[in-house]
Amino acid sequence: MRRFMSADNKGKALLRFMTAAMLLLFTAGVIKAQTEETAEPPRPMTPLQTFLSDPAVNAGSTAVYIAEIGGKVLASHNADTPLLGASTMKLVTIGSLMQVRDVNYRYVTRVMTAGRVVNNVLEGNLHIVGSGDPTLNTDRTPKTPDFVDEIVKALKSRGIKSIRGNVLIDQSIFSGPSRPQTWSSADSRTDYGAGDYGFNYGRNRSGSRAVENPSAVFMARLEKALAANGIALEKVNYTGGGKRLLVEHRSAPLDEIMRSCMMRSDNLYAECLLRQVAIAQGKSGSVADGAESVAQIWSRNKAPMNGVRIYDGSGLSRSDRLTANFLAYVLQMCSSDPYYASFFPLAGAEGTLRSFLRGTRLETYVAMKTGSLHDVQAYAGYCLDEDYAPTHLVVVITNGFKGGRGAFRRAVEKLLLSTL
Known part of the structure; x- marks a missing residue:
C-alpha cells in the first residue's frame, strides 16, 4: 500500500532542499571569489616575446642575443643557430686583424x-x-x-x-x-x-x-x-x-682604413684586410689562408665556433655562417679595445645606420654593423654610455622576414628601445 506524504512534511522537505541549494550556491561563490583573489594576473610579454610575435618577424629563422658587457643576458633566442650574417662578417675580420697588426700599421x-x-x-x-x-x-x-x-x-x-x-x-x-x-x-x-x-x-x-x-x-x-x-x-x-x-x-694608418671599411661596408677593403691577417702571421696572402687564419684566431680564444663557417672577409659569400653567440663573443673580447667600438656607425647619424633609431633616446648611443643580402638582415654591435664606452652587446640576425626589410627594422628598433 502506497504511503502519501502529508502537506506539512512536503513543506519541510522543500524548505530543507532550498536551504541546501542556497548553501551550495553560497559556497561556490565564496570559492570562486577566493580563486579570483589568489590567481595570478596574466604576465605581460617580455620585449623579446613581443619582438618574436611581431608580424614582420620569422621567429624560426631569427637569432637574438642582447647582454650586458661581461654580465647579465637580457635576451637570447636561437643564439647557437648558424645563419648568414652578411656584412657583420666585417667586424670579425677587423677584430681578427687587430690581434695581429698594430692599428698604426701602414701599407x-x-x-x-x-x-x-x-x-x-x-x-x-x-x-x-x-x-x-x-x-x-x-x-x-x-x-x-x-x-x-x-x-x-x-x-x-x-x-x-x-x-x-x-x-x-x-x-x-x-x-x-x-x-x-x-x-x-x-x-x-x-x-x-x-x-x-x-x-x-x-x-x-x-x-x-x-x-x-x-x-x-x-x-x-x-x-x-x-x-x-x-x-x-x-x-x-x-x-x-x-x-x-x-x-x-x-x-x-690601419685604424683609418678599418673605420672606412666599417662605415661604408667596403667589401674590397674587407677582403684585403682578410689576406693581411694571414700575411701578418707568415702565411701566403690567399683568401683561403686568410679565412683559415681568422677561424684559428677565434678557436685559440675559445670562441663558440660550432656551426661557424668563414669563407671571406666581407660577408658577401652565401656559404658563410655565423651564430649570434659567436658574434657576441667577438664583440665581448674586443669591447675593451679603445679603437674597436669607434669603427661602428652610430645609430641615427652615420653610415648604414643613418636613419636607424633616429629621434629616439638611443640615437648615437647604439653603434652597430649592419648586414644585408636577399632575405637577410643583421645587426651586431654595442649600446654605449655617455662617454661612448660599450655597456651592452647587441646581435640580431634574420634569414627571412615576413613583412619586408623596413618592417623588420622597425621591429628591431622597438626591441632595442624596450630592452636597453
Whole structure:
C-alpha cells in the first residue's frame, strides 16, 4: 500500500532542499571569489616575446642575443643557430686583424728604378712592388699623396726625362684567386664584388662594374702623366739589376682604413684586410689562408665556433655562417679595445645606420654593423654610455622576414628601445 506524504512534511522537505541549494550556491561563490583573489594576473610579454610575435618577424629563422658587457643576458633566442650574417662578417675580420697588426700599421707600396741614369735617361725599368693596399687612388680614407704624382715628381727630381725600359708591377704579396670562390658570378661582375690584388687602384672599379686588371688602369694614367710632364717612355726590354728606391708610398694608418671599411661596408677593403691577417702571421696572402687564419684566431680564444663557417672577409659569400653567440663573443673580447667600438656607425647619424633609431633616446648611443643580402638582415654591435664606452652587446640576425626589410627594422628598433 502506497504511503502519501502529508502537506506539512512536503513543506519541510522543500524548505530543507532550498536551504541546501542556497548553501551550495553560497559556497561556490565564496570559492570562486577566493580563486579570483589568489590567481595570478596574466604576465605581460617580455620585449623579446613581443619582438618574436611581431608580424614582420620569422621567429624560426631569427637569432637574438642582447647582454650586458661581461654580465647579465637580457635576451637570447636561437643564439647557437648558424645563419648568414652578411656584412657583420666585417667586424670579425677587423677584430681578427687587430690581434695581429698594430692599428698604426701602414701599407707601403714601393717604386724602384732598375738600371742606371745616363744623360737624363733611365736605361732600365721601373719596378712597382704592390703591398695589397686597397686605398690607392681612392677618396675613402684620409688624403694621402697621389701615387702617380709621387712617381712623376720623383723622376723629375732625379732629372730623368726618358725611360728606356718597362714599368713592371709585382703583385706577388697576394696569391690564389682574386675573389673568394664561393662568391656568385653575378656579384663578381659588380663594383661591390670587385676582386682584390697585390696591386689595387681606384677601388678596382669603373662606375658600377668591377675592373679585372686594375694595374692596366694605373698604367694608362701613369703614361698619360709622364707624357704631360715631358717624360718619354720607350718600352724596351731590360733585364739588368741595380735597383734603387724611388718612391715609398704610405697609406693612411690601419685604424683609418678599418673605420672606412666599417662605415661604408667596403667589401674590397674587407677582403684585403682578410689576406693581411694571414700575411701578418707568415702565411701566403690567399683568401683561403686568410679565412683559415681568422677561424684559428677565434678557436685559440675559445670562441663558440660550432656551426661557424668563414669563407671571406666581407660577408658577401652565401656559404658563410655565423651564430649570434659567436658574434657576441667577438664583440665581448674586443669591447675593451679603445679603437674597436669607434669603427661602428652610430645609430641615427652615420653610415648604414643613418636613419636607424633616429629621434629616439638611443640615437648615437647604439653603434652597430649592419648586414644585408636577399632575405637577410643583421645587426651586431654595442649600446654605449655617455662617454661612448660599450655597456651592452647587441646581435640580431634574420634569414627571412615576413613583412619586408623596413618592417623588420622597425621591429628591431622597438626591441632595442624596450630592452636597453
